[in-house]
Amino acid sequence: MADPAADRARVEEMIARVALQDRAAFSDLYDATCGKLFAVCLRVSGRRQDAEDAMQDAYVKVWRNAGRYAVTGHSPMTWLITIARNTAIDRLRARRDHDDLGDVDGTLAAPGATPEQAAVATSEAERIRDCMNALPEDRRAAISGAYLEGQTYADLATRFDVPLNTMRTWLRRGLIALRECLAR
Amino acid sequence: MMDELAEDDDLTAAELALGLLEGDALSEARARVGREPAFARALVAWEARLSHMAQDLAAEDPPAAAKAALMARLFPEPAPVPLWRRAWPWQLASVAAIAVASLLFFTTGPTPQEGPLYTAEIAAEAGDFRVVALVDKSRDEVILTRTLGAAPEGRILQVWAHGPGEPAQSVGLWPAGESVRLPLPTEIAAVEGVLTLGVSEEPPGGSTTGSPSGRVFGTVEIPGVTAAR
Numbered sequence: 206m207a208d209p210a211a212d213r214a215r216v217e218e219m220i221a222r223v224a225l226q227d228r229a230a231f232s233d234l235y236d237a238t239c240g241k242l243f244a245v246c247l248r249v250s251g252r253r254q255d256a257e258d259a260m261q262d263a264y265v266k267v268w269r270n271a272g273r274y275a276v277t278g279h280s281p282m283t284w285l286i287t288i289a290r291n292t293a294i295d296r297l298r299a300r301r302d303h304d305d306l307g308d309v310d311g312t313l314a315a316p317g318a319t320p321e322q323a324a325v326a327t328s329e330a331e332r333i334r335d336c337m338n339a340l341p342e343d344r345r346a347a348i349s350g351a352y353l354e355g356q357t358y359a360d361l362a363t364r365f366d367v368p369l370n371t372m373r374t375w376l377r378r379g380l381i382a383l384r385e386c387l388a389r
Numbered sequence: 390m391m392d393e394l395a396e397d398d399d400l401t402a403a404e405l406a407l408g409l410l411e412g413d414a415l416s417e418a419r420a421r422v423g424r425e426p427a428f429a430r431a432l433v434a435w436e437a438r439l440s441h442m443a444q445d446l447a448a449e450d451p452p453a454a455a456k457a458a459l460m461a462r463l464f465p466e467p468a469p470v471p472l473w474r475r476a477w478p479w480q481l482a483s484v485a486a487i488a489v490a491s492l493l494f495f496t497t498g499p500t501p502q503e504g505p506l507y508t509a510e511i512a513a514e515a516g517d518f519r520v521v522a523l524v525d526k527s528r529d530e531v532i533l534t535r536t537l538g539a540a541p542e543g544r545i546l547q548v549w550a551h552g553p554g555e556p557a558q559s560v561g562l563w564p565a566g567e568s569v570r571l572p573l574p575t576e577i578a579a580v581e582g583v584l585t586l587g588v589s590e591e592p593p594g595g596s597t598t599g600s601p602s603g604r605v606f607g608t609v610e611i612p613g614v615t616a617a618r
Contacts (some may be wrong), residue, residue: 218598224605225557225587228464240448243455257451261459262419268463272514272589272605278433283440290443294408308601334439351407352439358409365527376550379397380403 224271231268239264243280243287243318247291248353255300259293266292268338336386344379347372394427402431406439419422433597444486485541491502502613509609511588513538518606522586526616529578531586535569547595549587557587557602 217235222230242263245258266288274284336346343365350356350364362372394402404410421428450519501506505527512521518538524531533548540546546563548571561571587608589601590604596602 214598221596221598221600221602221605224589224601224608225551226395226555226585226608226610227551227555229554229556231463232456232460232562235459239456240450241444241446242611243451244446245426245443247449248443257455257458257475260451261455261462264459265463272607275602279431279437282444286440286443287436290440291391291408311449332447333438337442348407348439351409352442354406357411376399376409377404379399382397384403 208318216285220267220274220281220284223268224274235264238282242285244291245286245289249290249297249355255308256293256294259296260289262296263289263292290352297355306334314349332387333383339386340379340382342384344375347376348379348383351376377385394431398428399431402428403435403439406432406435419474423432423607437448447604474555502611507584507611507614509586509611511586511607511609513606518588520606522609524573524586524611524614525585526578526614527575530570531573532568533563533588538606543593544590545593545595547589547601548607549589549601549605550574550577550580551585552577553583557585557600560600562591563588566595579616581615582613584611585609586611 216234218327219237223234240259241254243260246259246263247253250256250259263285266287270288275282277284279287337348340348347356347361347365350361356364356370356379358372358376361371361376365372365375367375401410401414403410405415405422410418418428421431423429430441492506504527505525507524507526509522509524513517519536521534521536522531523533531548531550544563546569548560548563549557550560550573551557555576558574558576560574560577561569563569563571585608587601588607589605590603591601592603
């Protein structure tokens, strides 16, 4: 991780080869990125088995859709993480529907990154952390709850004990503040 | 980029990225992604911003069994492909391709294909690009013909290939025209078993990275390839 630009080029090249159905490149891509993608799935799912299943589904999508990577405009890690996060959220929501109320709160205590653990964070990640920290606590928790825990407006309104429309206004204001902070 | 889109629309893109939209609002937003480039760009920008929350997470190694399970799911032991399944893409191909196909079925017989001629079709999943490929092992060359679609304006096509478990490499550039004839590089000519062909779109002069740098339209696997006798 010494040189982010070289890392990016390396992962991008692996994705390009995966698009040609190059299995060795797929194996290399998995080895290079599975730690991050598993962390994302684990953060969202909260259960190791669910995280493994979500990660597997995410890599199947990567194998099948690598040809389209170049037209998304994403950086390679953003593309991979977005696939993993969305896949894990979909599974989580399907599970919640299935479990009915279940112990949703009890299973969300997944290991997150502490500032110490994330020593190798990129400068961009540091910026969003700073900008997230600059938000009022409840707005920050709402955005993070939606992104990393798949919470809906209804979930968030219950969690913060406010009407749904208030929740939506809060969260949208938080997003505007976040966007403006990042554009600085 | 931002000012192309009204504030409210940009926030709708953010809500889509977060997974907060439901019902009609969700279907409508998804449809806009395909329809409005500015909205699609706003979605990508939000996905990128938000992904940093996840990029910040400390990496955690999955169990080794997870990779084995993934590989087994994606690459099961190859099963023989029934004739009808191999033949059906031809029925959808253009008249020219059907003519080529019927000629080849007469000359090479039914599946499995026996050299020196192997035919295959590369079709984009999006349905906007198709190429018919003929691998001639007696001359170690491949002839490709476009039957649908083309490289975008200002771009060219590039042909790629690899053998089983081997790294993909460029076969050659396809700068213009309906058809191209390319000699197979030594490593590709030496492939025994499954030969994979692919086509991507690239800048003029081809990819500078040694791997595709633009969209890969698709790939095809040609099983049972043997060296010419």
